[in-house]
Amino acid sequence: MSVIQDVRVSAEAEVLGLYRAHLSKGRATLAELFGSHMEVESSGAWLTTSDGERFLNAGGYGVFVMGARHPVVMDHVLRQLTTHPTATRILLEPTAARAAEALVSVMPPGLDRVHFALSGAEAVETGLKLARAGGRKRTVSMKGGYHGKTLGALSATAKEVYQAPFRPLVPDFVHLPYGDADALREELRAHPGEVCVILEPVQGEGGVIIPPKGYLKQVEELVREYDGFLIMDEIQTGFGRLGEWWGADAEGVVPDVLLTGKALGGGVMPVSAAVATRKAFRPFDKDPYVHTATFSGQPVLMAAVQGAIKAVQEGDMVARAKDIGERLLPKIARIARRNIPDLVVDVRGQGLLIGVELVEAGLAGELLIELFNHGVVANHSMNGSSVVRFTPPAILTETDMQFLLNAFDKATLDLVRGSATMPEGGN
Numbered sequence: 001m002s003v004i005q006d007v008r009v010s011a012e013a014e015v016l017g018l019y020r021a022h023l024s025k026g027r028a029t030l031a032e033l034f035g036s037h038m039e040v041e042s043s044g045a046w047l048t049t050s051d052g053e054r055f056l057n058a059g060g061y062g063v064f065v066m067g068a069r070h071p072v073v074m075d076h077v078l079r080q081l082t083t084h085p086t087a088t089r090i091l092l093e094p095t096a097a098r099a100a101e102a103l104v105s106v107m108p109p110g111l112d113r114v115h116f117a118l119s120g121a122e123a124v125e126t127g128l129k130l131a132r133a134g135g136r137k138r139t140v141s142m143k144g145g146y147h148g149k150t151l152g153a154l155s156a157t158a159k160e161v162y163q164a165p166f167r168p169l170v171p172d173f174v175h176l177p178y179g180d181a182d183a184l185r186e187e188l189r190a191h192p193g194e195v196c197v198i199l200e201p202v203q204g205e206g207g208v209i210i211p212p213k214g215y216l217k218q219v220e221e222l223v224r225e226y227d228g229f230l231i232m233d234e235i236q237t238g239f240g241r242l243g244e245w246w247g248a249d250a251e252g253v254v255p256d257v258l259l260t261g262k263a264l265g266g267g268v269m270p271v272s273a274a275v276a277t278r279k280a281f282r283p284f285d286k287d288p289y290v291h292t293a294t295f296s297g298q299p300v301l302m303a304a305v306q307g308a309i310k311a312v313q314e315g316d317m318v319a320r321a322k323d324i325g326e327r328l329l330p331k332i333a334r335i336a337r338r339n340i341p342d343l344v345v346d347v348r349g350q351g352l353l354i355g356v357e358l359v360e361a362g363l364a365g366e367l368l369i370e371l372f373n374h375g376v377v378a379n380h381s382m383n384g385s386s387v388v389r390f391t392p393p394a395i396l397t398e399t400d401m402q403f404l405l406n407a408f409d410k411a412t413l414d415l416v417r418g419s420a421t422m423p424e425g426g427n
Contacts, residue, residue, distance in 0.1 A: 042068035058392040059377040062236040065263035067393040073266030076307030085300040099302035108254045113281035116297040120235035120261035121148025123272035127231040127257040131196035133283035136229040142178035146205030179211045181218040188226035198231040201247025207384020208355025217251040230255040239263035243322025243351035256280040266308030317394035325351040339412035354390040361385035370411035
């Protein structure tokens with residue numbers, strides 16, 4: 001082993017030790033499954049580890065719609081960082097005002113009030129609080145949906161393993177089957193004027209679950225019929241990820257609140273937002289201190305928002321996401337059917353949100369490792385553990401796309417070999 005390799009191994013061991021001592025033993029164990037690599041640099045669609053290996057980033061849980069360190073986003077952030085990164089929140093601050101204006105300009109019509117936050121879960125909490133302040137004390141979310149892990153958001157995230165350690169949760173949450181408009185109608189009819197509905201246009205963490213055509217519009221119409229409140233969680237699906245600015249756009253849906261995050265910070269800064277109609281936002285207009293956070297709307301974050309929107313517009317990334325997704329999806333499906341016909345259940349997706357469902361969760365974990373071994377980072381799905389999820393950026397080149405397909409081809413063949421040598425009854 002060379003001196004450089006010795007240093008790298010020593011550094012990895014040190015960081016693993018620090019994870020175990022101060023962060024998470026579980027995260028350290030997971031890192032070891034992927035070879036204890038440390039990511040130290042990123043650019044565009046690629047990331048680099050401490051030993052100089054490069055990986056195509058088709059993961060990142062939906063953050064990197066425009067890739068890493070996009071020059072337009074970086075220019076906005078660096079200029080703000082060197083002038084006025086953090087504000088007092090007492091005086092007017094122009095960066096926040098301009099970021100809100102830019103965000104509203106790409107929203108469905110009628111959504112023109114913005115509350116900025118940091119994480120997606122914070123945006124969810126904002127939406128839920130707006131609904132409750134407006135009199136809707138009962139909340140309906142969908143089975144398989146994922147909305148975060150803070151207490152209110154977790155109450156909407158219908159997954160036993162996440163909820164059980166923290167009960168009792170926020171009361172009056174009901175979970176209905178995703179895609180079942182009749183079940184929603186019954187719930188709304190039983191509680192007119194009392195219900196907030198929160199759902200995703202495509203369930204990302206649920207395993208890339210795409211609803212029946214027309215379902216989102218049905219939900220909107222039912223909510224209006226029974227005087228409910230509609231929150232569309234687009235934290236993962238929005239910002240062009242589905243080949244539309246927003247998943248709501250595909251069916252012309254205008255919710256009371258639309259939630260965005262992940263890609264909103266341009267892959268550089270953590271930013272989220274709840275964007276509401278004037279009526280829905282009224283409680284916050286009435287009292288500016290009823291729902292606040294110290295770092296909400298801070299200038300350096302708002303610069304990232306402006307840069308992200310500009311980068312998507314100038315790069316025509318919404319159309320690119322649609323085009324790349326339409327080209328990748330059938331090819332990934334073809335490879336899966338050819339290489340792992342007995343191990344794959346389904347391949348589905350919309351835009352650059354693509355899921356490969358395996359017959360069991362253990363195989364999904366193995367496929368993630370095999371993909372990594374061939375230079376691709378992908379993700380599992382938190383509420384659909386048998387689904388491997390690809391969320392590549394809209395800046396993929398032809399070469400990048402071919403690299404991804406070649407890696408998936410090799411990874412699925414290796415998965416078959418591994419399954420063939422597995423002892424009967426093994427995982």
